[in-house]
Amino acid sequence: MNLLYGEVEDDLRAGVRKLLASRCDPAAVLARAETDEPYDLGVWRTLGTELGVVGLLVPEDLGGAGAGPRETAVVLEELGRAVAPVPFLGSAVLATSALLACEDEAVATLADGTCTGTLGVPLTTPPAAPFPAGVHARRGALSGRVGSVVDLEVADLVVVPAHDGDGPALYVVELPGTGVTVEPVIPLDLTRRIADLVLDGAAGRRVAGGELAVAALRAALTAGAGLLASEQLGVAQWCLDTTVEYTKTRYQFGRPIGSFQAVKHRLADVWATVSTARAVARAAADALATGADDTALVVAVAGAYASDAAVLAAEECIQLHGGIGMTWEHPAHLYLARAKTSQLALGTPDRHRTALADLVDLPPA
Amino acid sequence: MDACRGQEPLENSDKPPCGGGGTGLWLCGAMIDADEVRRRTRDLLRACPPADTDRLEFLRARFDAGLAWVHYPVGLGGLDAPRALQAVVDAELDAAGAPSNRPRLNIIGLGMAGPTITNVGTPEQQQRFLRPLWTGEEIWCQLFSEPGAGSDLAALATRAVRDGDDWVVDGQKVWTSLAHEAQWALLVARTDPDVPKHAGLTYFVLDMHAPGVEVRPLRQLTGEAEFNEVFLTGARIPDANRLGAIGDGWRVSMTTLMNERVAIGGAATPREFGMIGIVARTWRDRPELRTPGLHGELLRLWVEVEAARLTSERARQQLAVGAPGPEGSAGKLSFARLNQAVSGLDVQLLAEDGLRYDDWTMRRPVETDPAGRSPGYRYLRAKGNSIEGGTSEILRGVIAERVLGLPPEPRTDTVVAWRDLPR
Numbered sequence: 147m148n149l150l151y152g153e154v155e156d157d158l159r160a161g162v163r164k165l166l167a168s169r170c171d172p173a174a175v176l177a178r179a180e181t182d183e184p185y186d187l188g189v190w191r192t193l194g195t196e197l198g199v200v201g202l203l204v205p206e207d208l209g210g211a212g213a214g215p216r217e218t219a220v221v222l223e224e225l226g227r228a229v230a231p232v233p234f235l236g237s238a239v240l241a242t243s244a245l246l247a248c249e250d251e252a253v254a255t256l257a258d259g260t261c262t263g264t265l266g267v268p269l270t271t272p273p274a275a276p277f278p279a280g281v282h283a284r285r286g287a288l289s290g291r292v293g294s295v296v297d298l299e300v301a302d303l304v305v306v307p308a309h310d311g312d313g314p315a316l317y318v319v320e321l322p323g324t325g326v327t328v329e330p331v332i333p334l335d336l337t338r339r340i341a342d343l344v345l346d347g348a349a350g351r352r353v354a355g356g357e358l359a360v361a362a363l364r365a366a367l368t369a370g371a372g373l374l375a376s377e378q379l380g381v382a383q384w385c386l387d388t389t390v391e392y393t394k395t396r397y398q399f400g401r402p403i404g405s406f407q408a409v410k411h412r413l414a415d416v417w418a419t420v421s422t423a424r425a426v427a428r429a430a431a432d433a434l435a436t437g438a439d440d441t442a443l444v445v446a447v448a449g450a451y452a453s454d455a456a457v458l459a460a461e462e463c464i465q466l467h468g469g470i471g472m473t474w475e476h477p478a479h480l481y482l483a484r485a486k487t488s489q490l491a492l493g494t495p496d497r498h499r500t501a502l503a504d505l506v507d508l509p510p511a
Numbered sequence: 512m513d514a515c516r517g518q519e520p521l522e523n524s525d526k527p528p529c530g531g532g533g534t535g536l537w538l539c540g541a542m543i544d545a546d547e548v549r550r551r552t553r554d555l556l557r558a559c560p561p562a563d564t565d566r567l568e569f570l571r572a573r574f575d576a577g578l579a580w581v582h583y584p585v586g587l588g589g590l591d592a593p594r595a596l597q598a599v600v601d602a603e604l605d606a607a608g609a610p611s612n613r614p615r616l617n618i619i620g621l622g623m624a625g626p627t628i629t630n631v632g633t634p635e636q637q638q639r640f641l642r643p644l645w646t647g648e649e650i651w652c653q654l655f656s657e658p659g660a661g662s663d664l665a666a667l668a669t670r671a672v673r674d675g676d677d678w679v680v681d682g683q684k685v686w687t688s689l690a691h692e693a694q695w696a697l698l699v700a701r702t703d704p705d706v707p708k709h710a711g712l713t714y715f716v717l718d719m720h721a722p723g724v725e726v727r728p729l730r731q732l733t734g735e736a737e738f739n740e741v742f743l744t745g746a747r748i749p750d751a752n753r754l755g756a757i758g759d760g761w762r763v764s765m766t767t768l769m770n771e772r773v774a775i776g777g778a779a780t781p782r783e784f785g786m787i788g789i790v791a792r793t794w795r796d797r798p799e800l801r802t803p804g805l806h807g808e809l810l811r812l813w814v815e816v817e818a819a820r821l822t823s824e825r826a827r828q829q830l831a832v833g834a835p836g837p838e839g840s841a842g843k844l845s846f847a848r849l850n851q852a853v854s855g856l857d858v859q860l861l862a863e864d865g866l867r868y869d870d871w872t873m874r875r876p877v878e879t880d881p882a883g884r885s886p887g888y889r890y891l892r893a894k895g896n897s898i899e900g901g902t903s904e905i906l907r908g909v910i911a912e913r914v915l916g917l918p919p920e921p922r923t924d925t926v927v928a929w930r931d932l933p934r
Contacts, residue, residue, distance in 0.1 A: 149825035150825070404918055414908070422819060425822040451818045499811065
């Protein structure tokens with residue numbers, strides 16, 4: 147198991163960080179959050195066409211960059227660090243992983259960024275969830291409702307799990323389309339939107355059925371949960387770095403507040419937690435990349451640990467910033483909301499631990 | 512190991528302890544490769560077949576061949592070779608059934624005294640001490656902590672006063688493992704009370720069998736005595752056994768402690784290694800003990816222990832590619848916290864059996880194997896994990912200042928003469 151970063155990954159990180167620093171700084175993200183264009187589709191296009199990082203999971207013969215989960219994880223770290231409002235999780239991770247598992251060629255349009263997709267499940271769905279039963283398909287027409295779908299409002303296609311005459315199946319539904327309604331909700335996380343998907347006889351193209359559909363959905367959710375740990379790591383790292391800098395420059399009682407032991411010890415604990423989150427996130431990315439036998443286990447550990455780590459770092463960030471941390475003006479709240487909502491995303495820590503109980507044979511009482 | 516003293520250095524270092532490690536390693540590294548080391552090991556095995564050679568004689572010959580610790584200087588048991596080549600030697604010797612120097616019986620000697628003597632010792636001291644240290648003929652202990660100097664090691668009060676060619680030492684040391692078995696001790700004592708505390712210390716090698724050295728077992732809350740108290744009353748040390756310059760004791764101590772950390776940096780461990788494995792087995796074997804609340808707690812700790820294991824593994828990988836990061840220092844913090852939590856859960860899970868203890872007899876183990884003791888023992892012993900080798904509070908301060916670069920606390924104790932410090 148390789149838990150380190152390679153040279154390619156370092157280069158990728160530098161490229162993405164440079165782009166985000168110039169086009170997506172926290173003040174810009176905050177300003178955009180309340181506009182009619184909460185997603186920064188300009189940055190999204192640059193990530194796809196200029197940096198080519200949107201198709202890292204996709205093999206070259208399918209129009210992708212032919213990299214993999216390890217590289218994708220590093221991009222996610224940087225996107226988390228910037229709470230960048232781009233549909234990477236929905237499109238480049240969830241929809242891409244699902245279509246890859248179905249060996250469907252539509253993945254090529256996601257890989258080069260010409261098309262944006264998402265996965266039609268509630269964002270809270272854990273990898274071990276039973277196949278969803280909310281959508282039914284009849285002769286290619288889908289009906290039903292799916293709540294809290296991530297990145298749906300900018301999606302051109304959505305991969306929808308549905309039941310048809312043959313049992314579980316995955317369909318691709320194009321947006322906008324007849325019988326497809328997207329109902330945006332007011333999200334707790336302003337930088338990652340969710341919307342409800344209402345299907346009423348919408349046309350769908352069947353891309354997988356039966357065991358393949360079940361396996362493809364699980365693969366997408368597993369990849370999502372495992373890679374989300376890296377995004378959470380990026381969120382946590384920003385919170386730690388920003389708080390450390392603040393406590394070095396904020397003076398009270400004639401000293402920088404960072405010189406007080408009460409502050410130091412809290413930050414030392416955050417640092418230790420972030421260091422640990424890095425190890426579990428790398429382990430998950432590596433397991434996904436190598437297809438290790440214990441991938442489900444390593445992903446569950448990462449999901450359980452990194453979620454809480456990000457929440458701890460974000461909550462400590464607010465507390466140690468004092469009053470300024472409670473203002474709208476300071477971007478800390480964007481990170482708090484991202485950390486808290488991503489704690490629920492793709493399996494809460496508790497659901498990951500429940501999955502682990504089964505995987506490592508520690509049965510309930 | 513000295514259980515209760517401050518530990519300031521933290522940076523992982525894979526540098527060999529020899530002073531000229533940089534260029535020497537580079538120059539010699541080009542000549543000494545795995546093949547060369549293997550050839551020399553086979554030469555040794557031919558000259559001293561383990562089956563027909565006395566154990567100590569073999570170990571001495573191995574030392575003289577530079578195969579004791581290959582990253583040490585030539586002539587001091589090494590070849591000035593990269594540390595990684597030691598594995599080649601060890602594999603060859605293991606395969607040939609060669610005797611071991613039983614490193615676990617002389618941890619302080621190998622982990623701390625060896626590097627310190629190599630770094631700051633005179634050639635005479637190096638020739639006198641290193642070979643019997645490495646072969647295990649002479650056991651070492653470390654006299655650092657005192658009743659009044661735990662986390663604040665530099666405040667120590669044991670006095671060494673010059674008397675002709677000797678130093679006369681008076682004071683009390685504590686938390687000394689192996690003192691009752693040791694021939695030699697690493698000793699830090701105050702030689703000048705009129706300067707600030709860090710400046711008035713000097714480092715010595717003390718003969719533990721000298722008159723005026725009294726060792727008493729220090730019984731712990733577990734019932735046993737892993738450590739000792741050492742009382743020094745007019746004990747004499749020849750000036751020839753001073754390590755480093757007069758007043759340079761703090762710097763030399765830091766060398767010792769830095770090497771302790773490198774020595775401790777361990778091997779990869781498997782999943783469910785240690786206490787969590789014990790609890791997990793109980794959980795699997797005894798369904799009647801399970802409750803929903805304990806299930807939640809067990810899973811939470813299982814995840815944290817696995818995450819900590821991956822963190823150590825990542826630190827190990829960083830070290831292996833020559834890019835040590837500070838992450839290793841998170842390891843001790845989480846190890847201490849998790850050991851305490853898991854051992855507490857273990858006792859709780861066992862219900863009636865958790866009420867029982869195996870043995871309160873005062874014993875003096877050289878090595879302890881918590882897995883072989885009762886859960887109550889493990890619970891009690893784990894309390895020391897956040898105290899020994901640097902308390903968790905000191906460690907957090909060190910991380911905050913050295914890793915995160917936070918400003919130091921305002922201090923007055925470093926600028927006034929030691930004599931004037933409140934105590």
